[in-house]
Amino acid sequence: MSENGEFTSGEVQTVVAARRLSDAQSVFIGVGRPSTAAILARMVHNPDLVLVYESGTIGAKPYRVPLSIGDGELAETADVVVSVPEMFNYWIGTGRVEVAFLGAAQVDRFGNLNSTVIGDYDHPKTRLPGAGGAPEIAGFCREVVVIAPHTKRTFVKQLDFRTTVGYGDGPHDRARLGLRGKGPTAVVTDLAVLEPDPESSELTLAQIHPGVTVEQVLEQTGWDLPVDGSPAVTPEPTDEELDALRELLSR
Amino acid sequence: MAELTTLADAVASLVHDGDSVALEGFTHLIPFAAGHEVLRQGRRDLELVRMTPDILYDQMIGMGAARKLVFSYGGNPGVGGLHRFRDAVEHEWPRPIELDEHSHAGMANRYAAGAARMPCAIMRGYVGTGLERIANVKPVVCPFTGEQLMAVPALRPDVAIVHAQEADRQGNVQLWGIPGVQKEAVLSADRSLVTVERIVEELEPRPGGLVIPGWVIDAVAEAPGGSLPSYSLGITTRDNDFYRFWDKLSRDRDEFTEWMREHVLEGVTAA
Numbered sequence: 001m002s003e004n005g006e007f008t009s010g011e012v013q014t015v016v017a018a019r020r021l022s023d024a025q026s027v028f029i030g031v032g033r034p035s036t037a038a039i040l041a042r043m044v045h046n047p048d049l050v051l052v053y054e055s056g057t058i059g060a061k062p063y064r065v066p067l068s069i070g071d072g073e074l075a076e077t078a079d080v081v082v083s084v085p086e087m088f089n090y091w092i093g094t095g096r097v098e099v100a101f102l103g104a105a106q107v108d109r110f111g112n113l114n115s116t117v118i119g120d121y122d123h124p125k126t127r128l129p130g131a132g133g134a135p136e137i138a139g140f141c142r143e144v145v146v147i148a149p150h151t152k153r154t155f156v157k158q159l160d161f162r163t164t165v166g167y168g169d170g171p172h173d174r175a176r177l178g179l180r181g182k183g184p185t186a187v188v189t190d191l192a193v194l195e196p197d198p199e200s201s202e203l204t205l206a207q208i209h210p211g212v213t214v215e216q217v218l219e220q221t222g223w224d225l226p227v228d229g230s231p232a233v234t235p236e237p238t239d240e241e242l243d244a245l246r247e248l249l250s251r
Numbered sequence: 252m253a254e255l256t257t258l259a260d261a262v263a264s265l266v267h268d269g270d271s272v273a274l275e276g277f278t279h280l281i282p283f284a285a286g287h288e289v290l291r292q293g294r295r296d297l298e299l300v301r302m303t304p305d306i307l308y309d310q311m312i313g314m315g316a317a318r319k320l321v322f323s324y325g326g327n328p329g330v331g332g333l334h335r336f337r338d339a340v341e342h343e344w345p346r347p348i349e350l351d352e353h354s355h356a357g358m359a360n361r362y363a364a365g366a367a368r369m370p371c372a373i374m375r376g377y378v379g380t381g382l383e384r385i386a387n388v389k390p391v392v393c394p395f396t397g398e399q400l401m402a403v404p405a406l407r408p409d410v411a412i413v414h415a416q417e418a419d420r421q422g423n424v425q426l427w428g429i430p431g432v433q434k435e436a437v438l439s440a441d442r443s444l445v446t447v448e449r450i451v452e453e454l455e456p457r458p459g460g461l462v463i464p465g466w467v468i469d470a471v472a473e474a475p476g477g478s479l480p481s482y483s484l485g486i487t488t489r490d491n492d493f494y495r496f497w498d499k500l501s502r503d504r505d506e507f508t509e510w511m512r513e514h515v516l517e518g519v520t521a522a
Contacts, residue, residue, distance in 0.1 A: 031329040054355065055278055055429045067491045068328035070278020072484050075428040081459055083430045084277055084302065085363045088356035093375055116352075121385060127340040129326030129333070132303075133355040136376045165379040177379040178399060 007237050009190040012209045014040060014245060015237040017101065017147055017188045026050035027099045028092070028137055034101035034147050036065050036248065043244045052097050054133045056082045064251045088133065093140050095180055100141035102134055102164070106156050107148055109202050109223050110173075111166025111184035113138070114159040121161055134164040139179040150189035156222040167201035192217045193234065194225070202226060209234045253422025253468040258446060258477075261470035262288045265442045270409040271321075273300035273440060274307060276481060277431030278328055278489075282414040283307050284477030285446050287515045290314055300408050302358045302432060306480065306497050309333040310515065312348060313507055319349040321406070323358045330494050334501040344504065353386050357403045362432045364405035365439025371402040411440035414478045415463075416486055418447045419454050422465030427457040428484030437463055446474035448486045 010033070017037035021027055022045040029038045029051060039062060042049050051060045055070040059079030066074055075081050082091070091097060104113035105128050115134060119125030138144050144166070148154050166184045167173055174183050186206075187194040193207040204226040205217055210233060218225055237245075254261075266272060266289055274282050286307045289297075299308055300321040305328060311317055313335030325336045339348040353361065360372035373391060377383040378401065391402045413433045415426035424445045426433060437443045445463070450473050454462065465471070477483075480490035501507050 056431070057429065066329070067494065068278050068489065070328070070429050071489060072279075072428065072482060075279070075484055081429055083359075083434070084355065084432045085359040085435060088359050089374070093356065116381065121381070124341060127325075127332075127337045130322065130324050130352060131354040131380075131382060132324035132326075135354045135380050135382065136356040139376065161381045163380060163382070168379050173379065178375060179379070180375075 007242055009209065011242065011245060012234065012237060013147070013188055013190045015241045016193060016209070016234055017145065018045065018241070020145055020186060020188070021049055021099060022046055024049060024099045026052055026097050027101060028052045028054070028097045028141055029101045030054070030103065031066060031069050032103065034103065036245070037147070038101065039065060039248060040241070040245050043248065044241055052091065054087060056084060056087045058082065058091065065248065088136055092133070092136055095140050095142055097141045098143065100137045100144045101147055102138060102144055103147050104164070105154065106159050107146060107154055107187060108156060108159050110168060110170060111146060111187060111196060111203055112159055112162050112168065113146065113164040113166065114161045116161040116163045118160050131163045138164045138166065138181070138183070140181050143182045144184045146184050146187040148187065148189055150191040150217065150220045152220055152222050155220065167196060171199065171201045191220060192231070197226065204228050205231050207232045207234050210236050253445070253465040253471045255420065255422060255450065256470050256472055258285060258288050258472040258474050259292075261444045261472045262292055265410050265444050265469060266292070266294055268294055269296045271298040271300060273406070273408040273411045273436045275301060275411065275413050275432050275436040276478065277303060277429055279429040279431060279481060280414045280426060280433065280478050280483055281305070281307055281481035282412050282446055282477060283479060283481060284474040285412045285414070285444060286311060287518065290316060290515055291518070300406060302355060303328070304333065304336060306333075306494065309335040309497070309501060310511060312336050312339050313345070313501070314511060315345040317348055318346070319351065321351040323353045323355045327494055327498055330498045334498075335507060338504070351387070352382065353403065354382060357386065357388065358406070359432060359435070361403050361406040362435035362439050364403070365407045366435045369405055371404050373400050373402050375400060377401045406439050408436070408440040409442060411436040411443045412446070413437060414446045414474070414483065416448050416483050417451050417454065418445065418465070418471045419451055422468055422471040423454060424463045424465070424468065424471065425454045425457065425460050427460045430461050434461060434463055437468065442469050443467070444470045444472065446472050446477045448475055448477065448483050449473065
């Protein structure tokens with residue numbers, strides 16, 4: 001156990017997401033936990049990491065976690081600020097950005113995402129915000145890391161709407177659709193890390209967080225999640241990681 | 252040449268019932284004052300166009316000013332959903348609303364095509380998603396390489412309204428910070444209104460500054476603080492507390508309506 005004592009499942013999720021950026025050159029992020037994780041990665045693992053927000057700020061160096069993707073601090077600290085058409089056509093669509101962090105209301109077994117509606121599109125039970133930049137970001141950034149809370153409501157057998165393609169209906173679907181990025185390489189939740197099987201492209205349980213059981217993960221997943229042998233346990237957050245994360249959130 | 256006028260006069264002459272109106276600003280420079288003036292003047296049946304309908308469009312939709320929404324992300328950035336937008340889609344309150352929904356990349360390309368007076372833009376995207384089914388997009392084949400691409404139709408709003416930091420007395424506008432699709436929106440529309448924080452004698456070049464010449468703008472109106480609770484970089488600061496406050500207030504139809512009556516409809520029209 002860390003000298004900081006207990007840590008929350010949310011803290012582990014943020015720390016694990018940040019670790020995935022240790023060697024990345026650039027990361028595309030939205031607000032909330034993905035943004036926190038990317039700033040943490042810059043503080044602890046990778047000071048040269050380029051943060052790209054869809055508001056057009058490339059190389060932003062925020063001191064605080066921004067509330068919106070267009071906060072003034074992002075523009076003031078960026079290497080360059082570009083228009084939205086330029087962001088999508090020159091930077092996202094070309095695969096210049098290495099990793100993209102994406103969230104969603106629903107995730108399915110092939111890492112496809114729904115952020116549009118719960119229920120029928122024409123008569124939705126819950127109208128969600130919609131696609132935003134996600135479809136093209138997931139299509140063309142070199143790899144995608146999905147960050148989502150691990151509940152049965154989120155990890156569903158069947159999406160109500162496919163906003164964003166992960167692996168589509170299975171292997172080779174991305175190539176068939178002309179999506180040039182690799183697709184989701186990991187789904188980081190507050191319980192575990194899921195990774196696509198190299199053959200089937202189906203998400204499998206790769207890693208569980210400290211104190212979490214395989215049964216808990218299976219119980220919170222809406223389909224029969226394949227488990228690869230006995231999954232590795234996530235190394236606990238270090239004192240350095242936890243101190244930096246807590247300090248960041250207190251700013 | 253842009254006419255320097257009051258916000259009330261500009262809205263009265265440029266925005267008509269039934270118009271397609273794009274009030275743009277990507278988190279930054281959202282033209283709240285102008286949107287509120289449109290509501291005060293009682294414009295109806297608008298087709299509202301905007302990549303990121305946030306609080307301003309939540310207010311306009313909740314007041315029943317919109318028959319249609321053209322958009323790519325309808326959320327309260329960093330906070331959650333938009334309750335008036337949701338109520339309109341889920342329960343048709345206060346009236347049904349038609350949706351024309353795209354991705355950000357699609358909307359950005361649609362504006363750029365409109366600005367270029369091209370009928371469509373060509374891009375990679377939409378394939379394999381539910382948007383391909385619901386959005387007005389069509390596959391096309393590149394005549395040079397044979398690659399399968401997607402065409403999206405140009406956006407040509409009747410009116411574009413954006414906010415900027417400053418304009419000179421000839422109506423030349425300068426903005427800096429996040430440029431969003433401000434220039435594309437103005438150039439894609441038949442008529443345009445730019446509200447500014449201040450009128451200056453001479454525009455002073457800024458790092459990253461974007462200038463829109465006055466001769467492509469119909470009207471410029473001074474509206475200090477006109478983007479709040481969004482912001483104008485270097486002049487005003489984003490009121491993040493208001494975005495959180497809106498999430499609570501806007502959940503209730505009556506509280507929303509009362510707040511709008513008190514703070515917007517009976518608010519003072521900017522001089």
